[in-house]
Amino acid sequence: MQQVKLTSVDNLPPTGYYVSNEQKKEKFYKNESHIHKQGPLAGIKVSAHRLTNDIFTYFPKGFSGSKNSDFYEYLSLGMVPYLVGSAMLIATNLPNKLYNASDAMEAGKCAKRFGAGVVLYGLGKLASQKLSRTLIHKTTGIPLDLYFLNRVNELPEPGREKGLVRVQYPKIFDSVNFYRRDILAKDGEINHGNLYYFNDQLAKKLGYDKKLNDPEQTTGDKIRATKARATALESISKYVTAACGVALGNQAAFEDLKIAHPTTYISCFKKACKQLWQPKKGKNILTKYYGRTLAIASLATTLLAWIIPSLTFKRKPDTIKTKIDDKKEFEVA
Amino acid sequence: MTSISPILQNKINAIKNGNNAPQQDDKIYNDLTRRANSVKPNEAKAKIVKENMLQSAVSAVKDTGKDCVNFVNIMKTGKTSDHNLGRLNDVGLKLGAVLIASFLTTQARTKKQAAMNFIGGAGFIASMSLWPKIFINLPARIVHGFNIDKKYISAQGDKKDFGLDNQYYVWDAVPEEDLRKAAKRTGIDYDSKNGKEKIQRKIQKTILQNRTLNMATVGFATPLMTALACDKIEPKVKDALIKHEYKKVEKKVTSSEELIKYLSGLKRQESDVRNVKEIEALFSRYMAENKEFDSDFFKELAGYLNLDITNDFKDSDTLKPIGKITYDKEGVAKVLEKIYKNGDKVNIKNIAEQLMQEEFEGAVFGKGFIEPKNKSEHYNLFKAIKKCKDKDNIKTAIEASGFDNSIKTELTNGIDNLDIKEAISQIKTKLLKDYVERVVLDPEQVKDLTARQIKDLLAKKGYTDNILDNITISILPKGKDEFKKTILNYNENMLSATRTRLKEYLKLLTPVVGECEESIYTQSISQTTQKLLKSFDLPMGKRQNPRLAKIAAILHIPQKSVEKNSQEITLSKLKESRHVNVANMLHDLFAAKVANIEYGSEEYKEFISQLYSDRIGENIEKVIKNLEDERMLDTICQNSSDDKLLKELDSAIAGGKNANGIKSHLQKFIKEAQVNIEAIKTRAIICANFEQRLKDGSLKDEIRYMDFSGDKIKSLIEKIEGLRLSEDKVNPLIEEINALETSSKDKVSSVIKQIKNLGLSEDEVNPLIKIIDESKMLDDKVEDIINQLKLLVYDDGTARRNNNLYLEDVKRAPDLIKMIFNKEKFKAELEAFPELKDVIDNLSSSQINSFKDSKKLLSLSHILKVRATEIFNNKAWKKTFVPMFAALVGITLAVQPLFGNIKNEFEDEAGKGGIK
Incomplete structure (x- = not known):
């Protein structure tokens, strides 16, 4: 295995001065896009970063019509209507201060159930996606939720000389066809001395004991297919789980919720789960057991969103490709 | 190249x-x-999509279909483009919305709630895309001159927004004429040095700014738009649903015969068979120990054979018609005992005895001069004997007939000691008996038949329905096993069928006269009250914040009392006051309206026609009549068995004929609803009439002399007759005084005048007038009674429930009611609406009855209070959110002209900077 040298570090001292790999890495990390250290709370940190930038940076850039406003910023702006809309939905259901005492109490109960439903909608989506992606990571080795630090060099705004350098946190596997192979390769080179480190790990999971010459040929299509299938199935399981969350929030247990005491949140949630499981008064089987159906369906679709991509990942092709096929046409999208 | x-x-x-x-x-x-020299750059494969509104709506639906097909492709091959993958998220969103709406529908109490779940969900998703279309793209087009909502189809076949990514614009797809048009409209010279770049930059900037504006405002706008739109749609949906349900019922209830057919043809449902295991366990308990069936056994068995359907309906409103029936366990137990003890095999003598009735006799022997259809041997013999005047002739006639000897001896037996007439009648009965026992009911044939089959046999032999209907054949078998079989069979087949029929009937009843939210009954009430409140046009009024009031009181700060002391009647006052005060407020409102209008004038007619509301359901009277038809109610609880004892069991389980039975309960309920529907239409007119009579004082006169009746009238007449005046003077007066007994008492003043004009001395006149004046009421008492009348007219139900208001004058109540609902005083109203006549009669009788029964009739003040609360709450909600929406729209529209400003961005522009 050849030791590939770093090429993008400038201003090395001329001779006899040992620069450790760590220092080189630091300098690299200061200037270029790379995969940063992520813990389990990475998603929350990224969302917080996006939200603060929404209000202070992206909205002003968008309103001023700047040329540096790109697609990442537009997608980040999409969080705002989601949060504002949820709050507005709850607000339209709150009791008015001019209502009677008895009317206000009734309206308050409805508002609490509605609010619980809205909150559990978002939590349900998140939970379903997280669960299926973690399981996929364990069985296939593809971390679909992997963030990286992207440094964007902007064009100078009118009236300035230099453009700013901004930080963004997209995911590596955001795109299906153009996942960031270059950053994965760089990361493998810097941390493990192997450009194909990531693909080698995947090949091991696929069952290839010998080291392949070009693992990317085997794994490239697999990665794309996994991401496509996982996202497609998630787009259903997310919303089924969200519907289950709304159903949970609609149970009568949430009428006892006290917003000022957080301990009531958990007890109401447990009671609501039990109430959802019980059959209700009704004629058909469907109306009686709808809550149960939703809960089971949400679990089933989430697990399907894990199982199907994993199974198709492990399916071996008939022959192992070692050469490029001359006659095959490749389309550059 | x-x-x-x-x-x-x-x-x-x-x-x-x-x-x-x-x-x-x-x-x-x-x-x-x-x-070489022939390679050109690829042609631009991307194309702008040109569609109008309708086509874009249609293609939106088609695209959703394509997404679903795409989903299947992705699962098969794992290959897709990013844009198509992102579109699947929208499909999931819609699926989630459908699931949520259907979940909430399973919990909905009324059909309107169920419908609004889906309408609201669809409206939410629609307004997510309608808000930018109407309030951002359209104004932008008007202000800037070009369309910012373009879509294009990329080289890979994806349909994307033109401005989706700010740093990737497919200008190749836009034909040059479009750019020229846009440049012309915005005042840019396309052919100048930077013309093309300028217009492109302007479009790009406008699109980016508008998309950012959309992101900023759509979160506020979507829930508001949906809520405000659904607020408008909701009453229309409710009305449409009520009408639809009513029409369904109307189709089935076109005539009572059809309804009877429909109900009696219903098959029992499996879920209606109840208590099978319990009955079997009870029987096996007693029969295993060989115990006799005692009264405890029958009571327990009666407990299992009931019509309890309280758990079959999700909402209790459907059950209100039969809500408080007490099932008569003891009566049922008695009938069960009777069945157990009286069962017997087919007893021909029993049947024969019933057949030997007068009508059957007429079928055999004819009536009077009419001869029977089947002329049997018996008839011939009877004909021969009828005219005989001598016993010997009778005997010879019998000998000459073709009967057997045993029968002959039977016939001639015992006629020696009787008269001829008695003898003939005795022979007649014996002939009839023999005919029935031998000819009609052949023992061999009849031995193993059921009751139905016996009746069919008789019908075949030519006996009419009249006769057969009067025969009840009871052939219940005897013994414990047979009894058990009968009861189990009854429970499984007949009682369950009764349950099914009863449930179906209640389902038919509810959309018409049920006390639920969605019935014609409730709708007519709410429509009338809304019309009434609208005609008063009350302001909203504000309620004092109680917390602030307390704080102000503690700190001795004078708080501006917003509404407490004002004389104005407002919606908030109506919703918060007690019933008594509401009744007084209504009195003030009506009196104010009627103050300047003369009774009987055109203005008055206009006024009362505003208060009258048209009937809601077409043919509703016919439908109600069919629903409370007596035969129809019998069909529900009677099973089609011809067995007499089982029929008794049916009626015992249904409560019998006493006041607590199902039938009487249902009839009462329907009658009440009917009266209320009629009453509510015309209630306001009666109030107007009441106010008119108060205004011109005729009511006061009537009340003043209310107690002048009975003995006092008699004594007055006696005294007048004692004066011995001429008849032509006195007789009309006496007639008039007699008429005062029953008519209204405001004619007393004219009687007093006539007495004074009789030309008598003071000593003779004064005692007469004294008799009248003795029964004159004091003024405070008159006022008191008028206040009670106000309550009666405006709030009959509730005030009566607080009985202390009527404690003193409970005895007067029927007279007071007759005074108000007196048809003679309703001349102008009856002219305009003749159907008021029946309403007045019904109302007066039901008011009198409800004094005895303490049942509730509809109280005008109560329903107006409820309606005022609804209207107030709705207005309060709108007051918060409509200005919010208006402000949002205002900001969105106001910001639009500020967009698209590309000054100082190009070199040749005057000013600094610019992109080089």
Whole structure:
């Protein structure tokens, strides 16, 4: 295995001065896009970063019509209507201060159930996606939720000389066809001395004991297919789980919720789960057991969103490709 | 034309000119030379989509279908483009919305709630895209002159927004004329140096700014738009649903015969068979120990054979008609005992005894001069004997007949000691008995038949329905096993069928007269009250914040009392006051309206026609009549068995004929609803009439002399007759005084005048007038009674429930009611609406009855209070959110002209900076 040298570090001292790999890495990390250290709370940190930038940076850039406003910023702006809309939905259901005492109490109960439903909608989506992606990571080795630090060099705004350098946190596997192979390769080179480190790990999971010459040929299509299938199935399981969350929030247990005491949140949630499981008064089987159906369906679709991509990942092709096929046409999208 | 570098171009030219022949393996050069000077840049595959509103709506639906097909492709092959993958998220969103709406529908109490779940969900998703279309894209087009909502189809076949990514604009797809048009409209010279870049930059900037504006405002706007739109749609949906349900019932209830057919043809449902295991366990308990069936057994068994359907309906409103029935366990137990003890095999004598009735007799022997249809031997013999005047002739006639000897001896037996007439009648009965026992009911034939089959046999022999209907054949078998079989069979087949029929009937009843939210009954009430409240046009009024009031009181700060002390009647006052005060407020409102209108004038007619509301359901009276038809109610609880004892059991389980039975309960309920529906239409007119009579004082006169009746009238007449005046003077007076007994008492003043005009001395007149004046009421008492009348007219139900208001004058109540609902005083109203006559009669009788029964009739003040609360709450909600929405729209529209400003961005513009 050849030791590939770093090429993008400038201003090395001329001779006899040992620069450790760590220092080189630091300098690299200061200037270029790379995969940063992520813990389990990475998603929350990224969302917080996006939200603060929404209000202070992206909205002003968008309103001023700047040329540096790109697609990442537009997608980040999409969080705002989601949060504002949820709050507005709850607000339209709150009791008015001019209502009677008895009317206000009734309206308050409805508002609490509605609010619980809205909150559990978002939590349900998140939970379903997280669960299926973690399981996929364990069985296939593809971390679909992997963030990286992207440094964007902007064009100078009118009236300035230099453009700013901004930080963004997209995911590596955001795109299906153009996942960031270059950053994965760089990361493998810097941390493990192997450009194909990531693909080698995947090949091991696929069952290839010998080291392949070009693992990317085997794994490239697999990665794309996994991401496509996982996202497609998630787009259903997310919303089924969200519907289950709304159903949970609609149970009568949430009428006892006290917003000022957080301990009531958990007890109401447990009671609501039990109430959802019980059959209700009704004629058909469907109306009686709808809550149960939703809960089971949400679990089933989430697990399907894990199982199907994993199974198709492990399916071996008939022959192992070692050469490029001359006659095959490749389309550059 | 080509894009080859000059070096290569040189090489190609050299080859063409014959210098430097190509090498064999030089594939790249060969390819290049083959296609040299003819390679062009690829044509732009992207195309702008041109659609109008309708086409875009249709294609939106088609795209959703394509997404679903795409989903299947992705699962199969794992290949897709990013844009199509992102579109699947929208499909999931819609699926989630459908699931949520259907979940909430399973919990909905009324059909309107169920419908609004789906309408609200669809409206939410629609307004997510309608808000930008109406309030952002349309104004932008008007202000700037070009369309910012373009879509294009990319080279890979994806349909994308034109401005989706700010740094990737497919200008190749836009034809030049569009850019020229846009440049013309915005005042940019396209043909100048930077013209094309300028218009492109302007479009780009406008699109970006508008998309950011959309992101900022759509979160506020979507819930508001949906909520405000659904608020408008909700009453219309409710009305449409009520009408739809009513029409369904109307189709089935066109005539009572059809309804009877429908109900009696219903098959029992499996879920209606109840208590099978319990009954079997009870029987096995007693029969295993060989215990006799005692009264405890029958009571327990009666407990299992009931019509309890309280758990079958999700909402209790459907059950209100039979809500408080007490099932008569003891009566049922008695009938069960009777069945157990009286069962017997087919007893021909029993049947024969019933057949030997007068009508059957007429069928055999004819009536009077009419001869029977089947002329049997018996008839011939009877004909021969009828005219005999001598016993010996009778005997010879019997001998001459063709009967057996045993019968002959039977017939001639015992006629010696009787008269001829008695003898003939005795022979007649014996003939009839023999006929029935031998000819009609052949013992061999009849032995193993059921009751139904016996009746069919008789019908075949030509006996009419009249006769057969009067025969009840009871053939219940005897013994414990047989009894058990009968009861289990009854429970499984007949009682369950009764349950099914009863449930179906209640389902038919509810949309018409049920006390639920969605019935014609409730709708007519709410429509009338809304009309009434609208005609008063009350302001909203504010409620004092109680917390602030307390704080102000503690700190001794004078708080501006917003509404407490004002005399104005407002919606908030109506919703918060007690019933008594509401009744007084209504009195003030009506009195104010009627103050300037004269009774009987055109203005008055206009006024009361505003208060009268049209009937809601067409043919509702017919439908109600069919629903409370007596035969129809019998069909529900009677099973079609011809067994007399089982029929008794049916009626015992249904409560019998006493006041607590199902039938009487249902009839009462329907009658009440009927009266209320009629009453509510015309209630306001009666109030107007009441106010008019108060205004001109005729009511006060009536009340003043209320107690002048009975003995006092008699004594007055006696005294007048005692004066011995001439008859032509006195008789009309006496007639008038007599008429005062029953008519209204405001004619007393004219009687007093006439007495004074009789030309008598003071000593003779004064005692007469004294009799009248003794029964005159004091003024405070008159006022008191008028206040009670106000309550009666405006709030009959509730005030009566607080009985202390009527404690003193409970005895007067029927007279007071008759005074108000007196048809003679309703002349102008009856002219305009003749159907008021029946309403007044019904109302007065039901008011009197409800004094005895303490049942509730509809109280005008109560329903107006409820309606005022609804209207107030709705207005309060709108007051918060409509201004919010208006402000949002205002900001969105106001910001639009500020967008698209590309000054100072280009070199040739006057000013600094610019992109070089």
